[in-house]
Amino acid sequence: xxxxxxxxxxxxxxxxxxxxxxxxxxxxxxxxxxxxxxxxxxxxxxxxxxxxxxxxxxxxxxxxxxxxxxxxxxxxxxxxxxxxxxxxxxxxxxxxxxxxxxxxxxxxxxxxxxxxxxxxxxxxxxxxxxxxxxxxxxxxxxxxxxxxxxxxxxxxxxxxxxxxxxxxxxxxxxxxxxxxxxxxxxxxxxxxxxxxxxxxxxxxxxxxxxxxxxxxxxxxxxxxxxxxxxxxxxxxxxxxxxxxxxxxxxx
Amino acid sequence: xxxxxxxxxxxxxxxxxxxxxxxxxxxxxxxxxxxxxxxxxxxxxxxxxxxxxxxxxxxxxxxxxxxxxxxxxxxxxxxxxxxxxxxxxxxxxxxxxxxxxxxxxxxxxxxxxxxxxxxxxxxxxxxxxxxxxxxxxxxxxxxxxxxxxxxxxxxxxxxxxxxxxxxxxxxxxxxxxxxxxxxxxxxxxxxxxxxxxxxxxxxxxxxxxxxxxxxxxxxxxxxxxxxxxxxxxxxxxxxxxxxxxxxxxxx
DNA sequence: CAGGATTTGTTCGTATGTATA
DNA sequence: TTATACATACGAACAAATCCT
Numbered sequence: 001x002x003x004x005x006x007x008x009x010x011x012x013x014x015x016x017x018x019x020x021x022x023x024x025x026x027x028x029x030x031x032x033x034x035x036x037x038x039x040x041x042x043x044x045x046x047x048x049x050x051x052x053x054x055x056x057x058x059x060x061x062x063x064x065x066x067x068x069x070x071x072x073x074x075x076x077x078x079x080x081x082x083x084x085x086x087x088x089x090x091x092x093x094x095x096x097x098x099x100x101x102x103x104x105x106x107x108x109x110x111x112x113x114x115x116x117x118x119x120x121x122x123x124x125x126x127x128x129x130x131x132x133x134x135x136x137x138x139x140x141x142x143x144x145x146x147x148x149x150x151x152x153x154x155x156x157x158x159x160x161x162x163x164x165x166x167x168x169x170x171x172x173x174x175x176x177x178x179x180x181x182x183x184x185x186x187x188x189x190x191x192x193x194x195x196x197x198x199x200x201x202x203x204x205x206x207x208x209x210x211x212x213x214x215x216x217x218x219x220x221x222x223x224x225x226x227x228x229x230x231x232x233x234x235x236x237x238x239x240x241x242x243x244x245x246x247x248x249x250x251x
Numbered sequence: 252x253x254x255x256x257x258x259x260x261x262x263x264x265x266x267x268x269x270x271x272x273x274x275x276x277x278x279x280x281x282x283x284x285x286x287x288x289x290x291x292x293x294x295x296x297x298x299x300x301x302x303x304x305x306x307x308x309x310x311x312x313x314x315x316x317x318x319x320x321x322x323x324x325x326x327x328x329x330x331x332x333x334x335x336x337x338x339x340x341x342x343x344x345x346x347x348x349x350x351x352x353x354x355x356x357x358x359x360x361x362x363x364x365x366x367x368x369x370x371x372x373x374x375x376x377x378x379x380x381x382x383x384x385x386x387x388x389x390x391x392x393x394x395x396x397x398x399x400x401x402x403x404x405x406x407x408x409x410x411x412x413x414x415x416x417x418x419x420x421x422x423x424x425x426x427x428x429x430x431x432x433x434x435x436x437x438x439x440x441x442x443x444x445x446x447x448x449x450x451x452x453x454x455x456x457x458x459x460x461x462x463x464x465x466x467x468x469x470x471x472x473x474x475x476x477x478x479x480x481x482x483x484x485x486x487x488x489x490x491x492x493x494x495x496x497x498x499x500x501x502x
Numbered sequence: 503c504a505g506g507a508t509t510t511g512t513t514c515g516t517a518t519g520t521a522t523a
Numbered sequence: 524t525t526a527t528a529c530a531t532a533c534g535a536a537c538a539a540a541t542c543c544t
Contacts, residue, residue, distance in 0.1 A: 311534090
C-alpha cells in the first residue's frame with residue numbers, strides 16, 4: 001500500500017522546474033530513481049493510480065510519463081500485473097568479426113542454437129545477388145533460433161551455396177555453430193562484409209519463437225559474410241528481440 | 252476484375268515444387284513478380300480473396316504469404332484499401348563521419364531540419380556520463396525533426412553542454428544544421444564515437460511527428476560525437492521511421 | 503453527407519501431418 | 524508406443540477501415 005520510495009522524496013512542485021511538461025518531470029523523476037538504484041532491475045513501480053495520487057496529476061499524465069520510459073526500454077508495463085524495471089540489455093557489437101557465440105559467451109551466458117527448419121531451394125534474386133551466384137542455383141536455407149542463457153535472442157535465416165556445402169544442415173545440427181559448419185567445409189576464417197539494419201513488427205511465428213508479444217518490434221539485421229579473399233560464404237537475415245538487446249557499432 | 256498478372260503465369264500446381272509449403276510458394280511467386288517488375292512500386296496487389304481464388308487456397312494461406320512479404324518490407328497492407336508494393340528504402344550508412352545532411356543530400360533529396368522544441372536543463376545521469384560532465388551540469392536539449400524530400404525521416408533529441416554552447420538552440424534555428432551549429436562554437440570537425448541501435452514502438456508524439464501509425468516500429472539510434480581530441484560535444488537519441496530506411500554498417 | 507461495397511484484420515472452430523519428449 | 528506441441532491448411536463469421544456512388 002505504502003509506495004516504495006520514501007514519502008516526500010518525489011512529488012508535485014518540488015522545485016523550480018517550470019517550462020517542462022508535467023509528464024516529462026515525472027518521467028525524469030522516475031528515471032533518476034531507477035538510475036540511482038532506488039528501483040532495481042525487476043522491481044515493480046507503484047500502480048499508476050498511486051503515482052497519480054502522489055504527484056496529484058491525472059492518471060493519463062502518469063501513463064504518458066511511463067510510456068516515455070517504456071519506449072526507451074527502461075521499464076516495461078504488463079497488463080494486469082504492473083510496470084517493472086527492465087534489466088540491462090545484451091550489448092551486441094557489430095563489426096568485421098561478428099560471431100554470435102563469442103558475443104554471448106563473453107557475456108557469461110550459455111549459447112544455444114537450434115535448427116528449427118532447413119531446406120535446399122533455388123536461390124531467389126536477392127540471395128543470389130548477395131552470394132554472387134546465379135538465380136536458381138541451389139542454396140541451403142537454415143532457420144536457426146539462437147538463445148543466450150535459455151532466453152531466445154534471435155531468429156535467423158541463413159543461406160549457404162549448396163554447390164560447396166550441400167549438407168550444411170546436417171553439419172550445423174551436429175556442431176550447432178555456423179562458424180564450425182563453415183570450418184567443416186574448409187572455410188577457416190570469414191568476416192562481415194556489410195550489415196543492413198531495419199526494424200519491423202514480429203510476425204506470429206517469430207513472436208512465438210522469440211517468446212515476445214505479437215506486435216513487439218524486432219531488429220532485422222541482414223548481413224553478408226565473406227572469406228578473406230572476398231568470396232561470399234553465407235548471407236543471413238536475423239530478427240532480434242529488440243527489448244532484449246542493443247546493437248553497438250564501434251567506430 | 253481481371254487480375255493484373257497474366258492468367259496462367261501463376262497459380263496452383265505450376266510445376267514440381269513439392270516439399271515446400273503452400274504459403275511459401277505463393278510468397279515466392281509474388282516476390283518474383285515484384286522483383287521482375289510485374290508489380291511496380293506503389294502498385295496494389297489483387298485482393299486477398301482474389302489471390303485465394305486464383306491459387307485455390309484458403310484466404311488464411313494467402314494472408315500468411317503476404318505477412319511474410321510484409322515482414323520483409325516488400326509489401327504493406329492497409330486495411331480497407333489493399334496491399335501495396337513498398338518503395339526502396341533510404342540507405343543510411345553508419346560510420347565514423349555520419350552526417351544527416353550529407354547522407355540525404357547525396358541521395359538527391361532536399362534536406363530539412365526543424366527545431367520543434369528546446370530546453371536548457373540539468374544533465375541526467377545517462378547524458379552526463381556520455382558527455383563526460385557532472386550530473387546536474389546544464390545541457391541544451393534540441394528536439395529536431397529531420398526530413399528528406401518533405402518526408403519525415405527521424406525525430407532526434409540532441410544534448411550539448413550548455414557551458415560552452417549556451418545558445419545552441421538559437422544557432423541551430425538559424426543554421427538548421429548540427430554540423431554548422433558546432434562550427435559556430437569553434438568545433439570545426441567531429442566524428443562518431445559509438446552508435447547503439449535498438450528498436451521500439453513509436454510513442455504518440457513521435458508517431459505524429461514522423462507521420463507513421465501509432466504502433467509502428469522505430470529504430471532508436473543513440474550516439475556520441477567527439478572532437479578529434481576525444482572531447483564529447485553532442486549526444487543524440489534519434490528515432491527513425493523504420494519503414495522508410497535501412498541503416499547500413501560497412502566493414 | 504449517407505450508405506453500401508470492398509478490403510483487410512481478428513477470432514472462433516476443425517482437421518491433418520510431423521517433429522519432439 | 525503414447526503424448527504433447529507445433530505448423531499447416533481450410534471454413535465461417537464478424538469487425539473495422541476505406542473507397543465509391
